[in-house]
């Protein structure tokens with residue numbers, strides 16, 4: 001993970017280290033941190049692809065307002081990963097297009 | 107359906123202060139915040155704050171948040187807190203607010219009185235490829251590096267040389283990130299002198315009278331082209347290409363007020379307050395008799411003012427519910443109004459006061 005090691009003012013207190021997956025690849029992050037922050041620490045910048053122009057989107061506002069960081073988490077699409085806490089074993093996937101709600105998935 | 111006497115939406119300095127004040131006068135309060143932790147913008151601020159002594163000037167932002175949270179701890183029985191909980195809508199028929207915990211768990215809550223303290227949202231500039239991952243809001247960059255200890259990138263182009271642009275640039279350097287340059291459309295730096303001096307000492311290039319023309323990159327940001335502009339903000343042709351993996355937008359904030367619109371509060375565009383805001387009376391009550399507003403949601407200002415506005419709204423709510431005695435309420439209101447007048451006494455405050463004149467009524471007719 002790419003973390004800030006030395007800081008003149010802040011003494012970072014990280015939570016428990018846990019593993020999760022991103023597009024099938026295993027990664028490490030801190031439990032309780034936003035999923036988006038954990039991905040960023042692992043060098044992931046692209047979180048979704050837009051429905052029509054298929055443009056890439058990533059982190060942007062970090063306050064759950066802008067929709068840029070929507071991803072599929074444990075099968076649920078359009079999850080605001082900047083305000084959703086990371087849990088052990090989470091399955092995080094790049095969202096392509098609008099996403100399909102579980103009810104209609106089959 | 108859940109019930110509460112007072113619902114405070116937003117747990118930044120304004121919302122925390124409103125909740126604390128209302129609870130201290132005897133109200134039962136529910137406080138919801140969409141973020142994972144309370145404190146709003148404060149938890150990202152590592153610099154020492156401006157303002158007045160009463161509003162803890164000279165204290166680092168995140169320390170002010172810790173103080174408020176400690177005070178909150180003393181009101182465990184009066185203030186129910188939900189984090190990771192977003193207020194999503196106001197239903198006019200019955201005044202019910204819908205909230206969602208996380209992404210899936212909805213509930214409805216009926217409150218006798220509501221304080222809207224939802225803070226602000228960042229502005230973005232229109233330029234080609236501004237959608238690329240790597241174009242981040244300044245607040246987002248601060249969240250990554252100051253709250254979660256994650257370096258946002260290696261090399262940053264900062265757009266905007268107001269206080270936020272300057273402070274975040276300095277914080278990035280403290281976190282070991284390089285600043286490729288600061289781009290500013292005006293012909294002078296907008297932020298406070300102390301912040302500008304720190305940046306200058308570090309030798310960061312500041313491109314005045316420049317704007318961002320386009321981002322470079324296919325899937326993610328690889329840099330940007332910036333361009334000189336004339337005094338009519340028209341491009342003059344001199345382009346500079348800068349390599350960077352982050353373009354950080356610090357071009358201002360605008361109040362978050364969707365729920366106020368939904369509730370039918372009288373709204374008015376006030377440029378000095380950076381957007382549409384709710385009309386309010388001297389105690390922060392909107393044109394809707396059950397809704398108050400405080401902090402950046404009421405107009406972009408500072409944390410110090412947000413805290414005092416929250417306190418005023420808290421007293422206002424308690425008063426309308428008949429909690430606390432009249433002389434105590436009057437004493438507190440007088441104290442807070444004096445404090446906020448002091449805060450707005452300076453040069454920057456003049457602009458705010460002009461804006462407030464436009465959207466403040468003496469008292470709503472009953």
Ligand SMILES: Cc1cc2nc3c(=O)[nH]c(=O)nc-3n(C[C@H](O)[C@H](O)[C@H](O)COP(=O)(O)OP(=O)(O)OC[C@H]3O[C@@H](n4cnc5c(N)ncnc54)[C@H](O)[C@@H]3O)c2cc1C
Nearest residue numbers: 116118119120139140146147193224225401402408409410
């Ligand atoms: C870089 C920077 C430097 C600053 N420096 C200073 C300084 O030196 N001195 C100073 O006084 N001020 C400073 N400020 C300004 C100060 O941080 C803000 O004015 C202040 O935080 C505003 O407080 P608030 O409570 O209104 O909003 P915020 O702090 O933005 O809090 C709003 C809260 O509402 C929540 N929320 C929003 N919508 C919803 C919803 N629908 N449901 C639930 N919750 C919601 C958000 O998650 C957030 O926690 C600075 C700001 C920045 C960005």
